[in-house]
Amino acid sequence: MNERMIHLEVLRYDPQVDGEPHFQRYEVPCKEEWVVLDALNAIKESIDPTLNYRWSCHMAVCGSCGMMINGEPRLSCHAFLRDFEGVIRVEPLANFPIERDLVTVADDFIDKLKRVKPYLIPGENKPIADGEYRQTPAQLMKYRHFSMCINCMLCYAACPQYALQPLFLGPAAITLAHRYNLDSRDGGREERQQVIATNEGVWECSFVGACSEVCPKAVDPAGALQQVKVASTLDWFREHLLPGAAK
Amino acid sequence: MSRRPFVRPVSRTHWYFKHPRYLRYMSREVTCVFIGAFALLLLCAVERLSEGQAAYESFLAAITGPWSTLGLSVVWIFAVHNAISWFNVTPKALPVQIGEGFLPGRFIVAAHYAAWILISLAVLFFAGVL
Numbered sequence: 001m002n003e004r005m006i007h008l009e010v011l012r013y014d015p016q017v018d019g020e021p022h023f024q025r026y027e028v029p030c031k032e033e034w035v036v037l038d039a040l041n042a043i044k045e046s047i048d049p050t051l052n053y054r055w056s057c058h059m060a061v062c063g064s065c066g067m068m069i070n071g072e073p074r075l076s077c078h079a080f081l082r083d084f085e086g087v088i089r090v091e092p093l094a095n096f097p098i099e100r101d102l103v104t105v106a107d108d109f110i111d112k113l114k115r116v117k118p119y120l121i122p123g124e125n126k127p128i129a130d131g132e133y134r135q136t137p138a139q140l141m142k143y144r145h146f147s148m149c150i151n152c153m154l155c156y157a158a159c160p161q162y163a164l165q166p167l168f169l170g171p172a173a174i175t176l177a178h179r180y181n182l183d184s185r186d187g188g189r190e191e192r193q194q195v196i197a198t199n200e201g202v203w204e205c206s207f208v209g210a211c212s213e214v215c216p217k218a219v220d221p222a223g224a225l226q227q228v229k230v231a232s233t234l235d236w237f238r239e240h241l242l243p244g245a246a247k
Numbered sequence: 248m249s250r251r252p253f254v255r256p257v258s259r260t261h262w263y264f265k266h267p268r269y270l271r272y273m274s275r276e277v278t279c280v281f282i283g284a285f286a287l288l289l290l291c292a293v294e295r296l297s298e299g300q301a302a303y304e305s306f307l308a309a310i311t312g313p314w315s316t317l318g319l320s321v322v323w324i325f326a327v328h329n330a331i332s333w334f335n336v337t338p339k340a341l342p343v344q345i346g347e348g349f350l351p352g353r354f355i356v357a358a359h360y361a362a363w364i365l366i367s368l369a370v371l372f373f374a375g376v377l
Contacts, residue, residue, distance in 0.1 A: 015251035071266065097252035105252045141347045160269055163257045208272045209336065226340035 002032040006039055006081055010051065011091040013098045021098060023089070024048075030081050036090065037065050037076040040102075053102035060216055063152030066093050067102055073157035073214045093157040095166075109153055112169050115195050116177035123187020133185040146179035146224055148217040155211035155221050161204055168204040169196060171211035171221035178224040181231075197232040205229070278329035281322045334359040 006028050013021035026047055028039050037055055044051050055065040058077045065076040068091040070084065081088070096104035122133065155171035162168045177196045181189040196202050205225045212222040263269040288310070295306040310319075337359055338352030371377045 013253055015249075015253070021253060021255075094255070095257075097254045099250070099252055137347045138344070141349075142344060160262055160272075163262065164259060206272075206276070207336065208269065209339075210266075210268050210272075212339070213268060220339065222336075223339035223342070226336075227342070230340055 003029050004032070006030040007087040008036075008039055008043070009087055009089045010040075010043075010102065011098075012051075012101050013092075014050075015100060025087075032082060034081050035077050036067070036069055036074075036079040036081065036088065039081060039088075040076065040090070051102075052100045061150060063150035066152045066154050066157065067091065068094055068157065073154035075152060075154070075216050078216055093153055095157050095159070095163045096153070104153075106153065108166065109151075109156060109170070109172070112173040113151070113176065116169065116173045116192055117188055117195075118173075118176040118180060120180060120183065120186050121188025121191065122185065135184055139184040142184075143179045143182035146175050146182070146219055149176055149179075149219045149221075150217055152216065154214045154216060158210035158214040160208055160210070161206060165200075165204055167200045169201045171205075171225065172219075174202055174205075174228060175219060175221040175224035178228050181228075193232065193235070196228060197235070202228045202232065275329065275332040278325040278332075281325035282329060285319075285322045285326070330363065334363070 008026045008028060009023045010026060011021045012018070012024045026043050028042050028047065030039050030042065034042075037058060040051065040053055040055075044053075053065070053067070053076075055077065056062040057064070060075050060078045063075070066073060067076050068074075068089075069076065069079050070089050071091075073093060076090070090102065092098045092102045092104045096106065096108070099105050120133075126133070149172055151172060153172065156162050159168075159171055162170050174196050177192045180186045181192060202225050205222075207222060207226060209222045211225075212220045215221060263273045292303070292306060296303045334356055338355040341355060343350040343355060368377065
């Protein structure tokens with residue numbers, strides 16, 4: 001197995017000691033097939049046990065290990081070392097406060113996620129005896145790609161609108177709202193529209209498209225947000241041009 | 248242990264230099280300035296037209312010349328860039344589901360180009376150019 005020395009510059013921040021973050025350089029013997037997360041694990045195990053970062057599954061499913069790698073929001077378990085040349089710069093996800101080292105404060109995202117009610121709100125409450133809420137494959141395909149979101153927050157780190165206006169609900173939360181709005185078993189669109197069809201909701205988005213470019217699961221949040229804009233605009237026309245028409 | 252999260256500063260004026268994708272976005276957004284300027288020029292044309300043939304012809308004479316041609320060419324380049332960049336992202340906003348699949352985005356983009364060409368030809372026809 002080939003091994004080579006990799007140089008990493010990692011942003012460090014200890015809230016008890018540091019006034020502001022600073023870069024620390026590490027030289028790590030790495031195997032050819034390793035990802036950035038493996039290199040960080042090697043540092044923590046053999047060089048510097050004080051280094052802090054989040055990770056769990058190591059297979060791009062849990063969404064925990066998002067970081068800025070050479071300025072790009074990436075899952076560190078999905079970023080192969082062999083694809084980089086020279087020093088690899090690792091920073092915490094952009095647009096989130098740094099809790100410590102590579103660990104960010106995700107409270108804002110979690111709060112926004114809750115606000116859009118990302119769960120099924122049945123339009124009609126059927127008795128259990130009537131069986132499950134059934135769905136055709138075509139109805140599933142309508143929203144399936146949006147349901148692949150792993151809440152990794154890379155889209156928030158890439159979104160300049162979120163950077164400039166932190167009140168913006170952001171790509172993942174609105175995409176998940178849209179995912180449930182598109183679900184044939186759901187009846188909660190009216191409730192979600194109160195949150196997402198607002199200035200701080202979807203209208204803060206100016207379609208930069210960065211969210212879709214960095215999404216590791218090809219969810220296409222930019223597409224979801226534009227579709228929400230189209231649907232919300234149609235709502236407005238129905239409300240103002242067709243008084244009495246149901247949404 | 249007390250928490251003291253560090254908030255990194257965000258530049259409100261230079262953020263789009265941080266990544267080529269942001270510059271691409273800004274190049275699309277800045278086209279609105281040129282298209283807005285051309286819309287104002289069109290409004291002036293309509294206003295002069297309402298004042299009669301002589302007024303309109305003097306307006307046409309005022310915007311004829313090498314500098315006007317250069318300016319209008321720049322506006323045209325930005326208008327084309329605006330149209331192309333928006334047409335290319337329309338499949339995201341207007342997906343067309345057919346059964347369990349989606350119509351490939353290139354067909355939606357192609358439909359926009361076809362409509363653009365047809366409408367342009369119609370305008371040229373009614374203007375007496377064709």
